[in-house]
Amino acid sequence: xxxxxxxxxxxxxxLFGVILAAFGLFGDQRIYARSLGININFEAGVxxxxxxxxxxxxxxxxxxKAKAAAKPxxxx
Amino acid sequence: xxLTAIDWVIMFLYFVFVLxxxxxxxxFMKTSTDFFLxxxxxxxxxxxxAFMAANLGAVEVIGMGASGAKYGIATSHxxxxxxxxxxxxxxxxxxxxxxxxxxxxxxxxxxLRFDEKTRALNAISFAVMTIFSSGISMYAMAKLIQVLxxxxxxxxxxxxPASWSFHVSIFISALIVLGYVFLGGxxxxxxxxxxxxxxxxxxxxxxxxxxxxNVGGWSGLKTQLPSAFTHSWQGxxxxxxxxxxxxxxxxVMGLGFTLSFGYWCTNFLVVQRAMAAGSMLDARRTPLIAxxxxxxxPALVILPGMIALALPTPQQAVTxxxxxxxxxxxxxxxxxxxLKIDVATGKPAVDREGKPVLDYDLAIPNMLxxxxxxxxxxxxxxxxxxxxxxxxxxxxxxxxxxxxYDIYQSHIYKGASDxxxxxxxxxATIFGVLFSIGAAYTAARFNNLMDFLQLVFAFVNAPxxxxxxxxxxxxxxxxxxxxxxxxxxxxAAALHxxxxxxxxxxxxxxxxxxxxxxxxxxxxxxxxxxxxxxxxVCFVVTIGIxxxxxxxxxxxxxxxxxxLTEKPSEEHLSWYQRPAYLGGVVLVMALVLNIIFR
Numbered sequence: 001x002x003x004x005x006x007x008x009x010x011x012x013x014x015l016f017g018v019i020l021a022a023f024g025l026f027g028d029q030r031i032y033a034r035s036l037g038i039n040i041n042f043e044a045g046v047x048x049x050x051x052x053x054x055x056x057x058x059x060x061x062x063x064x065k066a067k068a069a070a071k072p073x074x075x076x
Numbered sequence: 077x078x079l080t081a082i083d084w085v086i087m088f089l090y091f092v093f094v095l096x097x098x099x100x101x102x103x104f105m106k107t108s109t110d111f112f113l114x115x116x117x118x119x120x121x122x123x124x125x126a127f128m129a130a131n132l133g134a135v136e137v138i139g140m141g142a143s144g145a146k147y148g149i150a151t152s153h154x155x156x157x158x159x160x161x162x163x164x165x166x167x168x169x170x171x172x173x174x175x176x177x178x179x180x181x182x183x184x185x186x187x188l189r190f191d192e193k194t195r196a197l198n199a200i201s202f203a204v205m206t207i208f209s210s211g212i213s214m215y216a217m218a219k220l221i222q223v224l225x226x227x228x229x230x231x232x233x234x235x236x237p238a239s240w241s242f243h244v245s246i247f248i249s250a251l252i253v254l255g256y257v258f259l260g261g262x263x264x265x266x267x268x269x270x271x272x273x274x275x276x277x278x279x280x281x282x283x284x285x286x287x288x289x290n291v292g293g294w295s296g297l298k299t300q301l302p303s304a305f306t307h308s309w310q311g312x313x314x315x316x317x318x319x320x321x322x323x324x325x326x327x328v329m330g331l332g333f334t335l336s337f338g339y340w341c342t343n344f345l346v347v348q349r350a351m352a353a354g355s356m357l358d359a360r361r362t363p364l365i366a367x368x369x370x371x372x373x374p375a376l377v378i379l380p381g382m383i384a385l386a387l388p389t390p391q392q393a394v395t396x397x398x399x400x401x402x403x404x405x406x407x408x409x410x411x412x413x414x415l416k417i418d419v420a421t422g423k424p425a426v427d428r429e430g431k432p433v434l435d436y437d438l439a440i441p442n443m444l445x446x447x448x449x450x451x452x453x454x455x456x457x458x459x460x461x462x463x464x465x466x467x468x469x470x471x472x473x474x475x476x477x478x479x480x481y482d483i484y485q486s487h488i489y490k491g492a493s494d495x496x497x498x499x500x501x502x503x504a505t506i507f508g509v510l511f512s513i514g515a516a517y518t519a520a521r522f523n524n525l526m527d528f529l530q531l532v533f534a535f536v537n538a539p540x541x542x543x544x545x546x547x548x549x550x551x552x553x554x555x556x557x558x559x560x561x562x563x564x565x566x567x568a569a570a571l572h573x574x575x576x577x578x579x580x581x582x583x584x585x586x587x588x589x590x591x592x593x594x595x596x597x598x599x600x601x602x603x604x605x606x607x608x609x610x611x612x613v614c615f616v617v618t619i620g621i622x623x624x625x626x627x628x629x630x631x632x633x634x635x636x637x638x639x640l641t642e643k644p645s646e647e648h649l650s651w652y653q654r655p656a657y658l659g660g661v662v663l664v665m666a667l668v669l670n671i672i673f674r
Contacts (some may be wrong), residue, residue: 002104005096005267009274016086016278016455023082023315028591031449035286044282051278052140059327 004063010056015051079226081536083454086408090458094256094465097267101260108497111261112477113180113352118263121357122270127163127369128373129269129350132276132459133467135216137377141440144374144381145413147319148295149673152374154627156308157332159643160367160666161322162340164659167363171342173358174646177635180351182320182344183482189547192486197562199482201536202344203475208529210471211515214593217464218245218516224441226457232295246516249461252507253468257280257476258502263350265466265473269349272462273369279452279459280376286447287383300386308673321579330604334611345474356644360655362639367662371669377440384412384439387446409434412442429580468512476504527585529667530572538607539614546618551630551637557622565614572609592606 024042032039120509143151169395177187183202186197219226219242227241236244241539256264264556291297298306304319312324320327342365342564350362390412407424409415409432415424416435424432442455470547484494519526546553565666576586578599632661634640646654 003100003263003267005270008093008097008267009271012089012271013274013278015089019082019085020455027082027451031451034449035447035452036290038289040282040286040433040447041449044278044452044455048278051274075250 004059006055006062007067010052010054010059012052013055014052015050017045017052019045020043021049043075078450079229079454079457079494080450081298081340083484084230086454087458089357090271090462091252092464093271093602094252094268095259097271098256098259098264101263101267104263105259105261105498108480108494108501109180110263110478111498111501112258112262113348114263114266114472116352117354118266118272118352118358120353120361121365123268123349123362124356125268125273125369126352126363127346128366129273129276130346130349130470132273132373132463133213133470134220134464135202135213135467135542137276137463138216138220138437138440139461140374140377141384142436143444144378144380145411145434145436145439146519147384148301148382149308149319149374149378150304150320151378151667152308152673153320153327153331155371155374156666156670157328159340159370160404160662161332163363163367163370164352164662166347167340167360167367168655168659169638170544170548171360172356173636173638174347174355174642175351175353176641176644180481181477184549185636186196186543186558187482187486189633190553190558194481194543194555194559194562196487197559198540199478201533203478203483203652205536206475207388207511208526208533210468210508210512212519212526212530213464213467213471214246214249214403214512214516215519217249217461219520220441220460221245223438223443227463241466242520246513246646249465249468250509250513253465253472254505257469257472257509258505261501262348262473262477265469266349266352268462268469269466269603271359272459272466272645275455277376277460277461279456280380282452283443283447283456284376284383286381287380287387287443290447291383291386294597297382297386301382303462305382305385307674315597315601320600321596321606322601326601326604326608328445329479330601330608333540333605334541335604336541337545338537338607338611342544343537343541344478345470348474348477351638357649357653357655360571360644361658364655364658371662371666380443381436381439384443385410387411388495412446413439414442433630439594454537458584472505472508476501479504479508524585529587534603534606535573535610538569538610542611542614543618546615546622548636550619550622550639551633551639552627553618554622554625554627556625557618561614561618562620564617568613569606569610572606573602576602576605 003038020041022045024045027041029039109115140151142152174182174185177185177188183195186198194272218325222241222245222412228238231238231244256268262269288294291300295301304310312327312370315321315323315326315368340469341433349568350359353359353362358590389410390408391402392405393400394403407417409413413434413436416433417423418425444453473484480497484500485497539562542565543558547558571590574590575588576594576596577583577592578586578596581587581599583589583592586599596605630640646656651657
């Protein structure tokens with residue numbers, strides 16, 4: 001298909017991850033009383049970032065493979 | 077509700093991505109197949125996630141959390157019994173006909189297999205149903221935004237009254253859904269379902285993690301809830317001994333067979349996702365892939381509801397005779413679930429025995445508010461909004477396809493160019509959304525009318541699976557048989573409802589409107605048995621009428637009926653790629669889950 005959905009997923013979750021992790025690191029720490037003292041923004045942010053990067057990596061690998069598969073056809 | 081800038085930024089970014097995908101896809105929408113069937117080119121995992129997520133509208137998420145709080149883990153039956161077997165069945169046995177016949181919609185399959193009148197009956201009832209479902213989704217979202225006061229602060233900043241919250245929510249969500257479906261058609265809708273799926277996981281996984289940690293894990297939860305709440309099969313031998321109020325036979329035959337197969341195997345909303353796959357093999361794998369996340373979703377949507385019930389009820393300090401005492405906060409119900417407030421009187425609502433009713437629908441939202449600080453709260457709410465909107469979008473894409481192919485092209489304007497139907501689809505998206513808005517406001521004004529309509533839809537849907545089952549696996553079934561069978565099945569459902577009443581309900585919308593000959597222990601039991609009756613009547617009548625009407629030429633039925641169709645070859649595939657093995661693995665996994673949480 002024209003657009004590999006893994007790119008938008010990857011970018012969106014990486015972006016969310018960076019925002020949440022940064023907010024967790026530098027923001028007010030008192031707000032974590034409600035989340036049982038766990039800095040949930042930082043932890044979830046890191047998780048989202050890892051997931052986002054994984055999706056981007058898969059999408060990138062997919063496009064490399066697709067190009068490799070398309071080349072022999074182009075020659076023929 | 078204390079949302080800060082970071083929450084709004086996350087929500088805003090999500091909207092940017094959603095519309096951005098639509099804008100990007102616009103240039104690829106050249107034919108009606110691109111628009112209605114995503115060009116039949118999507119990979120299986122994308123279709124699989126969409127297949128599952130199209131059903132995962134927020135009405136479902138909120139509702140499953142509510143049922144988790146109301147019935148406990150027995151709610152999982154809606155997944156393990158009420159979805160997985162049907163998903164395996166459609167993947168292994170029905171997809172070869174849906175995909176192989178090149179039908180562009182489920183009603184069109186009925187046209188190919190039976191005749192025009194059967195198609196028209198299905199297409200029209202389905203089109204009306206999607207509009208109302210989409211409207212109900214929109215209404216539920218606007219209502220939730222209002223109850224949680226999400227928009228109050230931004231509205232106040234713009235100098236608008238908080239009462240506008242409902243209208244603004246409806247208007248904005250309709251505009252966004254319209255935008256991305258109009259631009260990118262089914263591809264847009266499917267891509268957003270995939271985004272929404274991951275968002276729900278991202279938002280609910282931390283919620284379950286915090287909730288479980290708080291109550292001391294699964295074992296801690298078990299000690300704080302009644303035993304029937306943490307054992308899904310306990311007391312199932314007798315309807316009066318379990319929270320659902322259903323016995324195992326009604327559960328397995330009603331939910332597990334007729335209702336679930338009727339939904340997952342015949343509802344175009346989900347089947348359309350598999351039809352978008354790039355190949356027959358991918359189309360068959362779509363529901364099987366979908367079944368894997370589906371069976372683990374109770375952990376994300378039902379568990380929070382159960383935790384909400386197990387948590388301590390909010391307390392407040394009150395001075396009684398000079399002594400400070402702790403007592404339940406006003407309107408606190410049980411755990412995090414508040415009392416239901418009657419909209420008309422502003423006082424807690426009571427049931428017929430005068431006991432206050434809990435507002436279970438607030439279980440999930442209250443869990444989010446309880447545990448999530450600003451930041452991840454924005455993510456959690458975005459996930460909820462996303463699932464509301466994809467619930468709408470799913471219905472709108474199914475509507476525009478059925479409208480264009482099965483109603484417009486076959487009954488209003490035949491033989492136009494493909495471009496014409498593409499434009500019709502885009503146009504149908506616009507009026508589909510407008511009708512949905514109308515339905516949302518109807519739901520807001522006439523609550524009873526909506527209950528009534530949903531009841532009628534239930535009657536119409538109940539017999540459907542019998543028609544498809546006979547159509548695909550019995551070559552003798554005829555169009556007259558199918559049509560009559562459907563009508564009789566729907567009538568049987570209505571009659572059964574009119575003759576039975578759940579325990580403790582009043583005669584009327586809940587049943588018994590003809591006369592009460594049978595009492596069911598619960599509404600759920602009545603629903604399941606209505607479906608069973610409809611199925612049996614449709615099945616028997618279809619066979620009877622088919623036998624006395626003229627059969628179709630077998631040559632015309634190749635590719636539409638099991639015995640006349642070549643089986644898809646799987647020889648060249650390694651075992652883990654074969655649908656049959658995948659289906660087997662999925663069933664075993666579901667069985668294991670049932671045994672663990674029995």
